Amino acid sequence: MKKVRKKTSSVFVMTVSILILFILGASYLHMTNGVFDMSVMDVVKTLLRIDPNPKFDLVIFEFRLPRIVIAALVGVGLGMAGVVLQGITRNGLADPGILGINAGAGAAVVIFMFFFQLRLTSADISSWLSILMMPMFGFVGGALAALLIFSFAQKNGHLDMQRLILTGIAINSGFGALSLFLSLKMSAQDFESAAVWMAGSIYNANWIFVVTMLPWLILLGFYVHRKAYLLDYFQLEEDSITSLGIPVEKEKKKLLMASVGLVSACVSVSGSIGFIGLMAPHIAKQLVGIQHRYVMPVSALIGAGLLIIADFIGKTVFAPSELAVGIVVSIIGIPYFLYLLVKSKA
Amino acid sequence: MQTAFRMENLSSGYEQVRVFEGLNLTIEDGKITTIIGPNGCGKSTLLKTIGRILKKQQGTVYLQDQNMQNLSTKEIAKKLAILSQTPIAPGQLKVEELIAYGRYPHRNNVNRLTKKDEEMIEWALTVTNTNDYRNRELGQLSGGQRQRVWLAMALAQETNILLLDEPTTYLDMAHQLEVLEIVKNLNAQHSCTIVMVLHDINHAARYSDHLIAMRQGVVMKTGTPQEILCADVMREVFNINARIMEDPVTKTPVCYGYDVLKEVDK
Numbered sequence: 167m168k169k170v171r172k173k174t175s176s177v178f179v180m181t182v183s184i185l186i187l188f189i190l191g192a193s194y195l196h197m198t199n200g201v202f203d204m205s206v207m208d209v210v211k212t213l214l215r216i217d218p219n220p221k222f223d224l225v226i227f228e229f230r231l232p233r234i235v236i237a238a239l240v241g242v243g244l245g246m247a248g249v250v251l252q253g254i255t256r257n258g259l260a261d262p263g264i265l266g267i268n269a270g271a272g273a274a275v276v277i278f279m280f281f282f283q284l285r286l287t288s289a290d291i292s293s294w295l296s297i298l299m300m301p302m303f304g305f306v307g308g309a310l311a312a313l314l315i316f317s318f319a320q321k322n323g324h325l326d327m328q329r330l331i332l333t334g335i336a337i338n339s340g341f342g343a344l345s346l347f348l349s350l351k352m353s354a355q356d357f358e359s360a361a362v363w364m365a366g367s368i369y370n371a372n373w374i375f376v377v378t379m380l381p382w383l384i385l386l387g388f389y390v391h392r393k394a395y396l397l398d399y400f401q402l403e404e405d406s407i408t409s410l411g412i413p414v415e416k417e418k419k420k421l422l423m424a425s426v427g428l429v430s431a432c433v434s435v436s437g438s439i440g441f442i443g444l445m446a447p448h449i450a451k452q453l454v455g456i457q458h459r460y461v462m463p464v465s466a467l468i469g470a471g472l473l474i475i476a477d478f479i480g481k482t483v484f485a486p487s488e489l490a491v492g493i494v495v496s497i498i499g500i501p502y503f504l505y506l507l508v509k510s511k512a
Numbered sequence: 513m514q515t516a517f518r519m520e521n522l523s524s525g526y527e528q529v530r531v532f533e534g535l536n537l538t539i540e541d542g543k544i545t546t547i548i549g550p551n552g553c554g555k556s557t558l559l560k561t562i563g564r565i566l567k568k569q570q571g572t573v574y575l576q577d578q579n580m581q582n583l584s585t586k587e588i589a590k591k592l593a594i595l596s597q598t599p600i601a602p603g604q605l606k607v608e609e610l611i612a613y614g615r616y617p618h619r620n621n622v623n624r625l626t627k628k629d630e631e632m633i634e635w636a637l638t639v640t641n642t643n644d645y646r647n648r649e650l651g652q653l654s655g656g657q658r659q660r661v662w663l664a665m666a667l668a669q670e671t672n673i674l675l676l677d678e679p680t681t682y683l684d685m686a687h688q689l690e691v692l693e694i695v696k697n698l699n700a701q702h703s704c705t706i707v708m709v710l711h712d713i714n715h716a717a718r719y720s721d722h723l724i725a726m727r728q729g730v731v732m733k734t735g736t737p738q739e740i741l742c743a744d745v746m747r748e749v750f751n752i753n754a755r756i757m758e759d760p761v762t763k764t765p766v767c768y769g770y771d772v773l774k775e776v777d778k
């Protein structure tokens with residue numbers, strides 16, 4: 167038994183190191199390339215504060231670095247939430263999107279823009295508040311959608327996973343329709359910024375976003391990682407889990423809440439980015455097996471790496487115009503999703 | 513004498529459907545007790561209810577004279593293990609890993625097995641004769657092997673009471689007896705209290721100290737195999753005309769043939 171465990175943990179350490187290298191490499195590409203190309207030396211010098219150049223400072227610290235950090239954080243959050251959701255629903259095709267959080271947050275942002283945007287720009291509100299207004303609304307909308315889905319999916323105080331997925335799909339399309347309806351009534355300019363946000367983009371990342379989402383991510387990330395071992399047991403059917411003395415319902419609800427928090431925090435700054443939460447856990451399981459205390463951190467790192475790369479592609483391939491990172495992820499994600507479906511049928 | 517289970521006015525079922533009502537029953541400690549009855553009589557429901565997998569609707573269950581309601585699910589898991597009828601686990605899971613899951617209620621550190629944990633896993637592997645394929649994945653095992661592995665997981669839970677819901681389903685004749693022999697051995701050598709549901713009345717009679725015969729949510733009769741496996745009770749419970757004799761080898765009653773009762777016979 168000890169031998170087996172040693173092997174798994176050394177595979178884990180290897181995987182994590184390679185992923186970290188991959189993330190650093192992707193960040194390097196992201197940092198040096200773009201409308202304003204920089205050499206390696208420039209980047210290193212700027213980061214280490216050796217004869218600082220205000221132009222480089224601006225590009226790196228105000229544009230590129232926060233963008234990479236946000237991509238990484240959102241990837242980590244979605245990657246972890248995906249592991250939790252697939253674990254507790256025992257459904258390998260579950261994705262944070264099914265909780266309707268993305269759609270709920272999207273609808274809330276559209277409503278916000280529809281009713282308040284004008285007044286916001288005219289009024290003299292501190293920049294902090296105006297930057298945060300949209301994500302705040304996104305968060306509230308996401309949480310509201312999750313709450314709705316919870317209450318519909320409950321039956322006799324029992325959270326039914328099948329119902330959860332079905333309700334998620336229904337709420338998703340409901341909120342989607344609402345967003346579409348409202349956005350058709352908007353001014354062209356508002357519509358555009360709403361559309362960009364909903365497609366999932368992080369080009370407007372800034373340090374304030376980082377500061378607002380970081381506490382959620384650290385708190386819930388630690389919680390979910392601590393509870394990851396429970397997901398191993400959730401692979402059994404419910405009767406066996408109960409027999410082992412695990413309060414199934416209670417633990418499932420707590421984990422679900424935590425993943426709602428993670429997804430909401432991500433969606434509120436990046437808009438709706440799908441498929442990361444679906445892909446990252448699957449890739450992680452192929453790399454390190456099915457023990458969730460290994461799957462969880464690996465999936466988080468894969469999520470971060472994928473998002474940084476996807477954002478880099480979105481930024482450079484069609485330069486000078488940019489492709490929203492959510493769209494890049496979907497372009498990669500949809501074929502993979504179909505592949506999973508075909509494979510799970512076989 | 514201590515009882516393993518004492519049920520008072522117990523009612524249970526699913527959502528709107530009551531399966532049984534106002535049940536009063538005791539199950540003795542240190543014995544093998546088997547619940548028999550036709551399909552849908554509530555035998556599995558009864559087993560699940562006393563194993564707290566199914567929420568009771570009314571009444572009280574005392575587990576070793578303690579009201580089960582006052583015990584946490586983890587405390588209960590240290591006293592009883594229940595093996596459900598169709599347990600599921602991912603096919604890539606290793607035999608050893610699944611058996612280690614059984615240690616959950618005793619573990620404080622979730623990432624490391626203690627020496628005691630390892631010992632109990634070894635013991636469970638030995639008792640169930642699963643040592644040979646301890647490193648294989650569940651997906652590679654035959655039905656008989658897999659059932660014994662699940663039994664081993666329940667044993668690793670280190671409980672005095674074991675509840676088994678039709679542990680021999682889908683197994684061929686030899687593997688059915690293999691599982692029941694393990695169960696008997698557990699009772700005889702480790703004084704484990706066993707409560708199980710079986711379909712085969714001959715197996716029930718051969719391997720049990722006590723039988724509980726149920727029909728339509730009502731306990732018709734309880735007693736020794738000799739008292740239950742007789743023409744009268746079989747007619748009442750299963751609606752059959754059973755031909756019964758004593759097995760000359762095992763000295764337990766066996767039903768060697770039967771006919772379904774026609775309306776006229778009743």
